[in-house]
Amino acid sequence: MEQSQRIAIVGLGLIGGSLGMVLRRRKLAHTVVGFSRNPATLRAAKSLGAIDEGTGDLKTAVREADIVVLATPVSEIVPLALRCARFMKPGAILTDVGSSKGEIVAALDRLLPKAVAFVGAHPVAGSEKRGIGAATSAIFDASSYCIITPSARTNRRALRTVSSLWGGVVPKITQLPAKRHDALLAATSHLPHALAFALSASAPDGGLPSMPRSFLEMTRVAKSDPDLWAAILLSNRSAVAAAWREFDRSSAALRKAITRKDRKALTRLLAKAKARRDDCKEQ
Amino acid sequence: MEQSQRIAIVGLGLIGGSLGMVLRRRKLAHTVVGFSRNPATLRAAKSLGAIDEGTGDLKTAVREADIVVLATPVSEIVPLALRCARFMKPGAILTDVGSSKGEIVAALDRLLPKAVAFVGAHPVAGSEKRGIGAATSAIFDASSYCIITPSARTNRRALRTVSSLWGGVVPKITQLPAKRHDALLAATSHLPHALAFALSASAPDGGLPSMPRSFLEMTRVAKSDPDLWAAILLSNRSAVAAAWREFDRSSAALRKAITRKDRKALTRLLAKAKARRDDCKEQ
Numbered sequence: 001m002e003q004s005q006r007i008a009i010v011g012l013g014l015i016g017g018s019l020g021m022v023l024r025r026r027k028l029a030h031t032v033v034g035f036s037r038n039p040a041t042l043r044a045a046k047s048l049g050a051i052d053e054g055t056g057d058l059k060t061a062v063r064e065a066d067i068v069v070l071a072t073p074v075s076e077i078v079p080l081a082l083r084c085a086r087f088m089k090p091g092a093i094l095t096d097v098g099s100s101k102g103e104i105v106a107a108l109d110r111l112l113p114k115a116v117a118f119v120g121a122h123p124v125a126g127s128e129k130r131g132i133g134a135a136t137s138a139i140f141d142a143s144s145y146c147i148i149t150p151s152a153r154t155n156r157r158a159l160r161t162v163s164s165l166w167g168g169v170v171p172k173i174t175q176l177p178a179k180r181h182d183a184l185l186a187a188t189s190h191l192p193h194a195l196a197f198a199l200s201a202s203a204p205d206g207g208l209p210s211m212p213r214s215f216l217e218m219t220r221v222a223k224s225d226p227d228l229w230a231a232i233l234l235s236n237r238s239a240v241a242a243a244w245r246e247f248d249r250s251s252a253a254l255r256k257a258i259t260r261k262d263r264k265a266l267t268r269l270l271a272k273a274k275a276r277r278d279d280c281k282e283q
Numbered sequence: 284m285e286q287s288q289r290i291a292i293v294g295l296g297l298i299g300g301s302l303g304m305v306l307r308r309r310k311l312a313h314t315v316v317g318f319s320r321n322p323a324t325l326r327a328a329k330s331l332g333a334i335d336e337g338t339g340d341l342k343t344a345v346r347e348a349d350i351v352v353l354a355t356p357v358s359e360i361v362p363l364a365l366r367c368a369r370f371m372k373p374g375a376i377l378t379d380v381g382s383s384k385g386e387i388v389a390a391l392d393r394l395l396p397k398a399v400a401f402v403g404a405h406p407v408a409g410s411e412k413r414g415i416g417a418a419t420s421a422i423f424d425a426s427s428y429c430i431i432t433p434s435a436r437t438n439r440r441a442l443r444t445v446s447s448l449w450g451g452v453v454p455k456i457t458q459l460p461a462k463r464h465d466a467l468l469a470a471t472s473h474l475p476h477a478l479a480f481a482l483s484a485s486a487p488d489g490g491l492p493s494m495p496r497s498f499l500e501m502t503r504v505a506k507s508d509p510d511l512w513a514a515i516l517l518s519n520r521s522a523v524a525a526a527w528r529e530f531d532r533s534s535a536a537l538r539k540a541i542t543r544k545d546r547k548a549l550t551r552l553l554a555k556a557k558a559r560r561d562d563c564k565e566q
Contacts, residue, residue: 124491124495143493145491145493147491172492174491174492180490183487184487184490184491187485187486187487188486188487188494188495188497188498189495189497191482192482192495192497192498194534194537194538195501195534196497196501197533197537197552197553197557198530198537198556199474199475199530200557200560201533201536201552201555201559202526202529202530202532202533202534203470203559204466204467204471207463207467208407208430208457208467208471209428209455210564211471211563211564212407212468212471212475213410213426214472214479214504215471215563216563216565217500217501217504218475218478218479218500218501219560221500222557222560223557223560223561224557226551226553226554226557227550229553230549230550230553233537233549234541234546234549237542237544240541241538243485247482247485250480250481250484250485251477251478251481251485253484254477254480254481255477255524255527258516258517258520258523259520259524263514263517266513266516267509267510267513268509269480269484270480270505270509270512270513273479273480273481273505274480274483274506274507274508274509277505277506278506280493280494280498280502281494282499
């Protein structure tokens, strides 16, 4: 990562703001310029040390940037990328932080002008909070990592630059094709979020002094922003549907064993599920 | 709670061991006697300060006790209660810590001799760990509480004694009919556990550097003991099935909105689920 770089962060929410804080604190960029339509967000980003400069004008934000990072909700990434591309200097690199990648990568590979090099990325980090007020370098902790999703159109320099950018921020970088990324994240993040929302919606209203810890823990992510998550679930809907069918199979097996009072089968299913979970790195 | 009491804890696992530690540390009993078939468990309980005396003989454990607390897996509570009753002195009180209450309370109300006063209890506390090695007074923290499930057969003295016992251990006591207890716990603990096991079983094996935090959190309870949870799910199967149907309804609504790409409906459902979760006391 050349320290002489000017990095524009478009969208100063939890991820964009936290990224800016780390880039500035670790001196991974010469200048971090932030774009937000909201002047209060720009002020907050400035006072939190997330940006060197802030602007509500997209052209001003991106025209001198060496790297432009789109850190908006997934539904806004493609249209904003196309607008940014009109203003970016030749050779500048565009990347994003979207939680689903297939739709974004396919659309930008098709629609971006050749002069703008794009590679998708997804920092697997964050919390149920949103907005610049929740930004903190702590989200990029030892368990966080970034998935870069190169495609046939990705050029090497862009891949190297974006890998280097995130390599300075999170402890681990990995590469996956966008489709594979989407299938894995559907099963391990998007579906879990959907189940948490469904569980929260179906829970009884009152009756206990407080909800048991298992419920609170399983539904924490249902405190996440509904707009953000509607966009993620819709943008990755076919992979989410496939993961849900897989979940249906394992939950149907459990239900059957319970209904039939088949303790042996039930214990075996639970033990298998436990073994899978025990194998997960916790970090 | 008279400090002159002798309390027998039958089953020295996570809950029994932790209860003994608190009773002794806070001097809530004159003597805590522990029963386990496993001599190593008795030794561990002694060295952890969970019991004053330990024995592998049930009669020795319970015959002088003023209160007998059954802290075994739910499937063993009824048969052990009936054995204990044969040895208990007149006027002694029997209680349990089972996570489901309907089957236990109904069976013991029917089968116990009149001389033994029984009232069911469920300390809502614990973790995914099991066994005396995991016992700690910390499980009875500020968010823990105990649900006492009196029935038509419960006598006042037993209710007072068991309420007083748990009142010294957890910050809050509440009373619920066993059936209501089971419906509430099915929806807020037993179903969440089953979903966590199902999610863990359906997750892809590898492909990511580590599982996202949402997955780890939603499946932590899938690290729980399969035998214990098979017994809980089976003993509360009709309430679990009812809670699962309720969950089906809210998850079907989400899936439909996703499949139809109905962002407005999806956002509304997620927002409703979030509002429910935001309303939960965290503590």
